[in-house]
Structures are given as C-alpha cells and as structure tokens.
Amino acid sequence: MRDGQTMDPLDPSPSAIDAGDEPGVDEADSTSPTARPVAPGKDESEKLDQYLLRRYHLHGDRKARDQLITMYLPLVRSLARRYASRGEQFDDLVQVGSIGLIKAIDRFDLSRGVELTTYATPNIIGEIKRYFRDKGWSVRVPRGLQELNIRLNKVIDELVAKLQRSPTINEIASAAGATPEEVLEALETSQAYNSVSLQSAPNGDDDDETGLIEYMGSNEEAYDTMEDRTALAPGFAKLEPRERYILHLRFFEGLTQSQIAGRVGISQMHVSRLIRRALEKLRENIGEDAV
Amino acid sequence: MADTIRLEVAAAPSVLPLVRMIIGGVGARLDFSLDELADVNLAVEELLCAAQGLGEGPRHGLDMQIGDDTLTVAAGPFRSPELRERLTSAADGFGLSMVFARVVQSVEICGTDDDCYSVVFSKRRGAE
Numbered sequence: 432m433r434d435g436q437t438m439d440p441l442d443p444s445p446s447a448i449d450a451g452d453e454p455g456v457d458e459a460d461s462t463s464p465t466a467r468p469v470a471p472g473k474d475e476s477e478k479l480d481q482y483l484l485r486r487y488h489l490h491g492d493r494k495a496r497d498q499l500i501t502m503y504l505p506l507v508r509s510l511a512r513r514y515a516s517r518g519e520q521f522d523d524l525v526q527v528g529s530i531g532l533i534k535a536i537d538r539f540d541l542s543r544g545v546e547l548t549t550y551a552t553p554n555i556i557g558e559i560k561r562y563f564r565d566k567g568w569s570v571r572v573p574r575g576l577q578e579l580n581i582r583l584n585k586v587i588d589e590l591v592a593k594l595q596r597s598p599t600i601n602e603i604a605s606a607a608g609a610t611p612e613e614v615l616e617a618l619e620t621s622q623a624y625n626s627v628s629l630q631s632a633p634n635g636d637d638d639d640e641t642g643l644i645e646y647m648g649s650n651e652e653a654y655d656t657m658e659d660r661t662a663l664a665p666g667f668a669k670l671e672p673r674e675r676y677i678l679h680l681r682f683f684e685g686l687t688q689s690q691i692a693g694r695v696g697i698s699q700m701h702v703s704r705l706i707r708r709a710l711e712k713l714r715e716n717i718g719e720d721a722v
Numbered sequence: 723m724a725d726t727i728r729l730e731v732a733a734a735p736s737v738l739p740l741v742r743m744i745i746g747g748v749g750a751r752l753d754f755s756l757d758e759l760a761d762v763n764l765a766v767e768e769l770l771c772a773a774q775g776l777g778e779g780p781r782h783g784l785d786m787q788i789g790d791d792t793l794t795v796a797a798g799p800f801r802s803p804e805l806r807e808r809l810t811s812a813a814d815g816f817g818l819s820m821v822f823a824r825v826v827q828s829v830e831i832c833g834t835d836d837d838c839y840s841v842v843f844s845k846r847r848g849a850e
Contacts, residue, residue: 587756597755600746615746619739667816682816682824687757703760707767710821714771 480547484539499536500529503551507532510555514563524559531558579617582607584698591699597689621700622707667713674709681706727786733779738767741784748786752793754847761825762793762845768821769797769841776802791847796832798840806831809841 480502486495504525511524535554539547586607590598604611667675680686680694688706692699729744731737742763749759770782778800785796800806808818809831822829826843833839 597757599753599755600750600759601753603756611750612747615743615750618746619743622739622742678816682820685824688760689755689757699756699760706760706764710764710768711771713816714775 477546481541484536484541484547487536488539488541496536499547500533503532503536503547504529506548506551507555510552511559514559519563524562527562528555528559531555534558576617576620579607579609579613580621583614583617583621584700587699588692591689591693597687597699618700622704670709670712674705674712677702677705678709725788727788729784729786730781731784733770733774733782735771735774738770741766741770745786748788748793752788752791752847754793754845758845758847762795765822765825765843765845766795766797768818772808772818773797773800773802773805776805778802778805792827792844794842794844796840796842799833799838800841801838806839 480499483492483495483499483502486492487499507528508525511521511528514524515521531554532551535547535551538554539550543550583603586603587598590602590606594602598606600611600614604614607614609617667678670678677691677695680691681688686694688702689699692702695702697705727744727748729741731741745762745766746759749762754762766784773779773782783796783798787794787796805818809822809829811817811819822843825845827846827849829841829843831839832842
C-alpha cells in the first residue's frame with residue numbers, strides 16, 4: 432500500500448491485490464473457508480468473490496478457487512434440492528451441480544462485470560439437467576436423437592403458437608431442419624424417456640422450474656367438482672388425481688392433446704406420454720374389467 | 723386409387739414402437755397433425771393391447787388404407803366376444819368405446835360370421 436493511501440479493507444482493486452492485501456482477511460489464511468468475513472453484506476460478498484476470482488484467474492491461486500467452491504456449495508445444495516424429488520439421490524445431484532459450479536468458476540470472465548452467482552446458477556442447473564437428461568432415457572438413444580427430441584419440444588410449441596393448431600410432421604420437420612423420418616424417429620424415442628413423471632418439469636427442456644404437480648395443483652378444485660364423476664370406472668378412480676385430470680380433459684372434455692398442453696402448460700409431447708402412461712396404468716389396474 | 727399398407731405383427735407390446743413409426747409415416751403422408759397422429763396411434767395401441775389382454779393372437783393384422791384425407795385402419799382378425807362388447811358398449815364409464823369415440827371419426831365391427839371379425843376405424847384430417 433502506498434503511503435498516505437486510505438484503503439477499504441474489502442477493496443478488491445488491483446492495487447490492493449497486487450500489494451498482497453486481502454479484503455478482510457490476512458494473507459496467511461486468505462484461502463481458508465473460515466477466512467470470509469462474518470455475515471458479510473451483499474456488497475462485501477461480491478467484493479470477496481471478485482477478489483478470489485482475481486487471485487485465481489490472474490495469479491493462478493488454486494486455494495482461492497477452492498475457497499470459492501466451498502463458499503458456493505450452499506448454492507449448489509439449494510439448487511440440487513429443487514430436483515431432489517425426481518428420483519435421483521440428493522448427494523448425486525450436489526456432486527453433479529458442483530461440477531457446474533467448478534466450470535463456472537473456471538470459465539468466469541473477469542472483464543464481463545457480472546456476479547459469480549449470476550453466472551454460476553445457470554451453469555449448476557444446466558449440469559443437473561444434463562444429468563437428468565442422460566439418465567432419463569430408459570433405453571440407449573443416440574445423442575443426436577436425444578437432442579433433436581429436446582429441440583422438437585420447442586419447435587412444436589412455437590408452431591402451435593404461430594399456427595394456432597397442431598402442426599403436421601412436415602411442418603415440424605421443416606421448422607426443425609430435419610427430415611420427416613428423423614422427426615418421427617425422435618418423437619418415437621421420446622416414448623423411451625422417463626420424464627413422464629409428474630414430478631418432472633413441464634417442458635422437455637426443463638426451462639420452467641415449476642413441477643407439473645405444482646402447476647396442476649391449481650386445477651385440483653376444478654377436477655374435484657366435475658359432474659361426470661359417476662362415469663368413472665373403478666380402474667379410472669385408482670389413478671392419481673392428476674392422471675385422471677389429464678384423461679378427463681382429453682376424453683370427457685374432448686380437448687386435443689395440444690389444447691391440453693396449452694391449458695396445463697406442458698408440451699404436447701409430454702401430454703402424449705402422460706395419456707399413454709395413464710392408459711397403460713388403467714390396463715394394469717383393472718386388468719380385463721375396463722378399457 | 724387409395725394405397726393400402728398391410729402389416730402383420732406379433733401380438734406383443736414390443737412391436738408397438740414399430741407400429742407407431744409406420745403409422746407416423748403414413749400419417750405424415752396424409753399431412754396429419756401431431757394431434758391426429760397421436761389419436762390414431764392411441765386407437766391402434768389400445769385396441770391391440772386390449773386384444774392381447776384377452777388372449778387374441780398370436781399375430782395381429784393391420785391394413786392401412788390411405789385415402790385423400792382419411793386413414794382407414796382394419797385390425798384383426800379377432801374372436802373375443804368381450805372385445806367386441808367393449809368396443810360397442812355404450813355403458814357409462816371409461817372404456818375402449820369411449821376412447822375410440824374421442825380419437826377417431828368412425829369405428830365398426832366387420833365380419834363374415836360371429837366368430838371372426840375385424841375392427842375398422844377411420845381418422846380424417848382436419849376433422850377436429
């Protein structure tokens with residue numbers, strides 16, 4: 432530090448860093464997880480983040496990197512918790528999310544002027560989603576088809592919005608830059624995807640963080656008061672309420688799959704899978720007594 | 723003149739993906755929408771699964787006639803009186819007849835005698 436200069440203890444400016452000073456901690460234990468100031472404010476946290484990022488990216492300080500990872504593990508755990516009810520172990524999700532965090536720290540661009548939290552969150556979520564995507568296929572599906580399948584979700588939704596009707600295979604193929612055969616194959620492979628779980632995010636690309644259960648919860652009342660309950664066969668009654676709701680929309684209210692998708696807020700492909708699965712469960716539930 | 727595609731498959735759930743793919747190709751040729759295609763697939767799948775559940779088999783035939791805007795599917799031969807009953811029963815409740823009523827435009831039982839029949843249904847483009 433230059434003589435006469437007043438320095439903010441949390442000042443992450445290059446002069447402070449170059450001088451070997453650290454915001455709020457001693458050089459000796461600068462990389463200790465406990466070195467972070469007690470309950471720092473948002474500004475202080477950001478300054479500490481920036482300081483550690485500079486230490487790592489400009490000086491190759493691996494301990495600064497380790498400290499950042501430790502500091503942001505609660506964020507990873509928080510994000511992993513959102514996905515913990517979808518059939519995978521919480522610890523596995525934390526591990527996968529940590530990879531996203533490390534990638535974010537390693538790829539962080541100091542010149543961009545964004546906060547690490549802002550940059551790390553989508554990276555962590557992206558890694559967790561990729562994990563689900565790769566684990567979600569019940570049979571081996573080539574990655575190209577998986578990716579086309581995921582792309583089709585968006586393409587179909589966009590076409591429905593644009594055309595105000597269910598698109599044809601040829602229209603989907605044209606919009607997706609694929610052949611009709613590739614589209615058919617990708618649509619078929621979606622049947623091998625396990626994301627039909629009602630716990631899954633509504634869209635195939637999982638952009639929406641709201642689970643289908645949460646979304647459909649708002650429609651429970653409408654379902655409960657429907658008047659044609661007497662028309663339900665015993666096997667139908669054994670389905671989960673939300674499965675009955677989807678079937679109710681299709682077969683009692685006569686909505687098309689696209690209309691159901693629009694009403695419930697999920698993709699047409701997801702509706703298709705849900706209907707198929709519900710009918711399959713019906714067959715299993717009631718054997719030869721119905722359907 | 724309408725084209726007809728004849729398909730004969732084992733009475734097993736494992737053939738359904740193949741059947742769906744073929745129906746998809748036929749539907750694409752008719753320029754069916756995704757919803758219409760899903761409906762045809764649902765009808766075929768429910769029919770074949772119900773037939774399998776009632777011991778029909780060991781093979782099922784599917785004749786797909788491609789018209790200008792209509793796909794007509796003839797499935798069979800079937801012998802089960804219960805399957806026939808399920809398809810034609812108008813009784814209250816959620817069953818095969820209700821599924822068919824929603825997803826296709828027409829369904830009929832065709833057979834030369836009481837013991838053996840085909841289920842013929844049609845889906846028309848733009849009907850919904």
